[in-house]
Amino acid sequence: MFDNLSEKLERSFKLLKGQGKITEINVAETLKDIRRALLDADVNFKTAKTFTEKVKEEALGQDVLSAVKPEQMMVKIVHDELTKLMGGASTDINLKGEPAIILIAGLQGSGKTTFTGKLASFLKTKRSKNPLLVAGDVYRPAAINQLQVLGEQISVPVFTQEGSKDPVQIAKDAIKEAKQKGFDLVIIDTAGRLAVDAEMMNEISAIKNAVKPHEILFVVDSMTGQDAVNTAKEFNDRLDFDGVVLTKLDGDTRGGAALSIRSVVNKPIKFVGTGEKMDALDVFHPSRMADRILG
Ligand code: GDP
Secondary structure: OOOOHHHHHHHHHHOOOOOOEOOHHHHHHHHHHHHHHHHHOOOOHHHHHHHHHHHHHHHOOOEOOOOOOHHHHHHHHHHHHHHHHOOOOOOOOOOOOOOEEEEEEEOOOOOHHHHHHHHHHHHHHHHOOOEEEEEEOOOOHHHHHHHHHHHHHHOOOEEOOOOOOOHHHHHHHHHHHHHHHOOOEEEEEEOOOOOOOHHHHHHHHHHHHHHOOOEEEEEEEHHHOHHHHHHHHHHHHHHOOOEEEEEOOOOOOOOHHHHHHHHHHOOOEEEEEOOOOOOOEEEOOHHHHHHHHHO
């Protein structure tokens, strides 16, 4: 993802060989490399700064001479700090309700509708759930149709209300129907705009208040870098969501969003989208992501 950060680290760390303990002076160049790599990856400035300070704390005083492979020591320190920065372990979603209600939020084009289908398929096959999808984007007929096409592909029914412009009512009616027909999971796709606006936020807050979801997932395009972080912050301030879904990670060569989002909004990344197909979804594992970042 980065321009092979681990190679860079090993190279600059080799310069420390034979110097005994790591000191503030001899590690300065390596830290600069790390910071530069993070900024190149579009990690926000504050995150990059805090991160390098933490790595420095860990590294200072480490005994270079006694390490088996000293150049790998720094890579390990950076790997562990990256993992910590992204939350340490993976975080599950809450499926406890009867039915469990999951609300999907995000900007238009972020991959919301695609993710709604992927998540239904994932929970159906991996967690034996019986999901009902809800087409809550009442402004774009194409969005309703898109969800129906996906539903058919994965054999999951989609609740729609033709002609209705009231997503709150649609969501409530869908949940009523789920209870009547024995669905144990309701996933609500919502309308997005191209940028954060008050109307969209009011609408999604109204849905949240009306249906009291067990899980709110915020979907964001990882290719949008710093914007992804700002959008996440705005949605979180308003919705207090439970987790983040990073989409289009297959096209993201830098990965800054994955690193910055957790530290800026303090909410876990739960899933990553890795393609357009319905099975292109992975549970987010911070340690695996750290491996990928280090290259
Ligand atoms: P929405 O407006 O937020 O509902 O976004 P869509 O679900 O319609 O997705 C927008 C575009 O991104 C579509 O062309 C999707 O096929 C594509 N897309 C969604 N998720 C991914 C992903 O993980 N990887 C790639 N490469 N494309 C994706």
